[in-house]
Amino acid sequence: MRDTVSPSARASVSAMQRLLVTGGAGFIGSNFVRWLMANTDVSVVVLDKLTYAGNEDSLSDLPADRVQLVVGDICDAELVDSLVADTDAIVHFAAESHNDNSLNDPWPFVQTNIVGTYTLLQAARKHDTRIHHISTDEVYGDLELDDPDKFDESTPYNPSSPYSSSKGASDLLVRAWVRSFGVKATISNCSNNYGPYQHIEKFIPRQITNVLSGLRPKLYGTGENVRDWIHVDDHNSAVWTILNHGVIGETYLIGADGEKNNKEVIESILGLLGQPTDAYDLVTDRPGHDMRYAIDSSKLRAELGWKPKYRNFTEGLMATIDWYKANDSWWRPAKEATEAKYAKTGQ
Ligand code: NAD
Numbered sequence: 124m125r126d127t128v129s130p131s132a133r134a135s136v137s138a139m140q141r142l143l144v145t146g147g148a149g150f151i152g153s154n155f156v157r158w159l160m161a162n163t164d165v166s167v168v169v170l171d172k173l174t175y176a177g178n179e180d181s182l183s184d185l186p187a188d189r190v191q192l193v194v195g196d197i198c199d200a201e202l203v204d205s206l207v208a209d210t211d212a213i214v215h216f217a218a219e220s221h222n223d224n225s226l227n228d229p230w231p232f233v234q235t236n237i238v239g240t241y242t243l244l245q246a247a248r249k250h251d252t253r254i255h256h257i258s259t260d261e262v263y264g265d266l267e268l269d270d271p272d273k274f275d276e277s278t279p280y281n282p283s284s285p286y287s288s289s290k291g292a293s294d295l296l297v298r299a300w301v302r303s304f305g306v307k308a309t310i311s312n313c314s315n316n317y318g319p320y321q322h323i324e325k326f327i328p329r330q331i332t333n334v335l336s337g338l339r340p341k342l343y344g345t346g347e348n349v350r351d352w353i354h355v356d357d358h359n360s361a362v363w364t365i366l367n368h369g370v371i372g373e374t375y376l377i378g379a380d381g382e383k384n385n386k387e388v389i390e391s392i393l394g395l396l397g398q399p400t401d402a403y404d405l406v407t408d409r410p411g412h413d414m415r416y417a418i419d420s421s422k423l424r425a426e427l428g429w430k431p432k433y434r435n436f437t438e439g440l441m442a443t444i445d446w447y448k449a450n451d452s453w454w455r456p457a458k459e460a461t462e463a464k465y466a467k468t469g470q
């Protein structure tokens with residue numbers, strides 16, 4: 124991306140006392156707020172619509188004098204304007220995030236991911252507010268299993284699903300608002316996150332909670348598809364690094380060299396839960412299913428000095444399993460409806 128603001132125009136940590144975190148009741152956003160409480164002194168206003176994917180309980184134990192939840196829509200220009208007027212920086216996580224849902228009903232993805240990002244950009248422009256936009260490696264499409272290359276910041280956009288194309292569109296809006304209006308934005312594109320507080324529609328928590336519910340895990344297609352797993356806290360430490368030290372107008376890829384195929388992951392989950400590792404079902408594949416994602420994060424590491432902390436996937440997975448075991452009341456209410464939705468597509 125071309126710089127329109129001097130590379131020295133970096134936001135400083137001390138300038139940020141009050142952040143607006145969109146989607147802060149979702150998986151990564153709530154972990155980000157939690158990470159901020161543990162590692163910084165900032166206060167946070169969370170703007171979240173509390174869709175099926177948002178959960179107030181993900182924030183309920185955080186200090187009330189530092190975390191405020193505003194229930195509302197990022198497409199509501201008046202609300203967004205009033206919140207941005209009173210913030211030092213915006214960290215924009217809010218999105219419709221699940222590929223399978225986007226294949227069944229794309230409209231909410233267009234509305235939230237594109238119109239919502241537009242609405243935030245207009246407010247950031249009006250109030251000259253720093254904004255960091257959270258995006259995904261899926262904007263780059265997929266790689267062959269034997270491709271020696273990984274995605275980097277110069278990989279052309281080639282999204283496959285309504286979800287990834289709506290995220291790609293939102294990234295392009297951000298780039299245009301930087302170039303044409305001087306908005307102080309950065310973008311990050313991260314690979315697959317795992318950790319606590321992830322909605323049980325997603326691969327890893329779906330399989331863990333299936334086993335905990337006496338259901339068999341479900342593997343799409345043949346399970347050869349590769350995802351590049353990163354612990355959610357590593358994603359969030361990278362976001363904080365970029366927010367504070369990133370060069371305005373730049374894109375950074377976030378990844379932790381965690382490539383694994385889905386079959387390996389499902390077998391690990393079964394093994395760690397004391398089950399036979401072949402006790403899963405092969406189910407209908409996802410239409411247009413991306414084969415492989417892999418991130419080259421050397422720009423972020425070399426230029427901003429970031430590195431991941433979680434190096435052992437099995438340990439991180441075990442801790443995630445323990446979290447779901449200990450937090451039955453957080454996920455159980457959504458289990459039946461989630462599985463009923465999958466049953467309609469034979470998944
Ligand atoms: P999530 O679905 O768990 O959370 C999304 C949150 O956004 C929810 O709390 C939801 O209520 C809220 N939201 C949805 N529509 C809204 C609207 N119109 N207004 C306000 N709030 C709204 O998603 P996640 O997995 O935490 O992903 C967060 C961000 O990170 C997304 O932008 C996603 O594209 C990106 N991302 C996710 C991953 C991953 O592995 N999960 C990887 C890379 C990037």
Ligand code: DAU
Binds near residue numbers: 313316329349
């Ligand atoms: O790469 C980043 C992306 O990772 C994010 O942008 C998305 O928001 C996030 O949902 C995730 O997308 P995926 O489509 O890769 O994640 P999901 O958890 O849906 O699926 C991971 C892999 O597991 C994928 O290859 C499909 C497969 N899968 C999924 C489910 C739910 C199964 O085999 N069985 C399942 O039950």
